[in-house]
Amino acid sequence: MRALLLLQLQALTSRVSLSSSTFVRGKSLWFDANRDNSQVRRIWSSTPVCMGRRSSKIAGRKGAQDAKKAKLYSRIGKEVVSAVKRGGPNVTSNSVLAAVLEKAKELDVPKDIVERNMKRASEKGQEAYIEKVYEVYGYGGVSMVVEVSTDKIHRSVAKIREVIKDYGGKMADSGSVTFKFKRVRVVNIKATNADKDQLLAIALDAGAEDVIDPPTYEDDTEEDRYYKIVGSSENYSSILSKLREEGIDFEPDNGSELLPNTPVEVDDEAMDLNKELMSKLLELDDVDAVYTDQK
Ligand SMILES: *[C@@H]1O[C@H](CO)[C@@H](O)[C@H](O)[C@H]1NC(C)=O
Ligand SMILES: *[C@@H]1O[C@H](CO)[C@@H](O)[C@H](O)[C@H]1NC(C)=O
Ligand SMILES: *[C@@H]1O[C@H](CO)[C@@H](O)[C@H](O)[C@H]1NC(C)=O
Numbered sequence: 001m002r003a004l005l006l007l008q009l010q011a012l013t014s015r016v017s018l019s020s021s022t023f024v025r026g027k028s029l030w031f032d033a034n035r036d037n038s039q040v041r042r043i044w045s046s047t048p049v050c051m052g053r054r055s056s057k058i059a060g061r062k063g064a065q066d067a068k069k070a071k072l073y074s075r076i077g078k079e080v081v082s083a084v085k086r087g088g089p090n091v092t093s094n095s096v097l098a099a100v101l102e103k104a105k106e107l108d109v110p111k112d113i114v115e116r117n118m119k120r121a122s123e124k125g126q127e128a129y130i131e132k133v134y135e136v137y138g139y140g141g142v143s144m145v146v147e148v149s150t151d152k153i154h155r156s157v158a159k160i161r162e163v164i165k166d167y168g169g170k171m172a173d174s175g176s177v178t179f180k181f182k183r184v185r186v187v188n189i190k191a192t193n194a195d196k197d198q199l200l201a202i203a204l205d206a207g208a209e210d211v212i213d214p215p216t217y218e219d220d221t222e223e224d225r226y227y228k229i230v231g232s233s234e235n236y237s238s239i240l241s242k243l244r245e246e247g248i249d250f251e252p253d254n255g256s257e258l259l260p261n262t263p264v265e266v267d268d269e270a271m272d273l274n275k276e277l278m279s280k281l282l283e284l285d286d287v288d289a290v291y292t293d294q295k
Contacts, residue, residue, distance in 0.1 A: 084121035135177035140270030260293030
């Protein structure tokens, strides 16, 4: 099995180097002999995002993974509140709550966050959360999708509009942006915990689509850098089990992300402004995630 994987990997690497010059910068294609070429399997193996020259201006990007975790905890907290509001606090009779608590456990959500939100759900005036998606235009032709769950929809809309206006974005009509993204499952692996070849072998073996290198910023420490294995829902659990087999740690965040179909390249100024807009949106409690097609 091991030998076969290595063979596949060697085949992959040689094909990648053969083909990379013929295709779009940043992407490499690998042709699977058993498929026709329109169904080409892509292993993406170069740095997709930013160059170091911009790093000094990017504030608040450090600890992006921590921020993501905080958002995850907050989202699970909201789900706990909603489940209790809708079906009561008894886990035996409320199967939705039971499922949320199970999920919280799987995702390593701290117990006190769950307990705090169980309590919050019974407070007067607390309502269930509803989910919304806002579509936004940023600078330089960039699009953004803002995922929100809120217990106060009017407050939420007002705050989001205010941030978008203050930071130079523009609200887009519903449906004018979302089609530019696809929902994928992503497994985040700290760059210090694995090397690229290992991850490529696992990705291939599990039928995943891409391995994305950590973006490189000058001020990054190794601790902050993550590889992403990108796959479909069907492949997700097999990616995880192969990582476990190899003893490689990954983030238990049930990675589900929107990735752009066609990343948009912008100049430095637009990039900084977009980063600022996104980070201001993410500061809102109601906002669970912001995705962009900025390269
Ligand atoms: C929770 O629900 C189960 C099943 O409906 C019931 O038997 C049990 O008494 C309930 N527990 C509490 C504390 O109400
Ligand atoms: C993980 O994400 C998927 C889809 O994004 C969702 O259907 C599923 O319930 C999530 N599972 C957990 C344990 O969070
Ligand atoms: C991965 O998922 C795709 C569907 O998205 C499926 O066709 C393929 O068989 C899966 N590969 C493996 C190895 O599970």
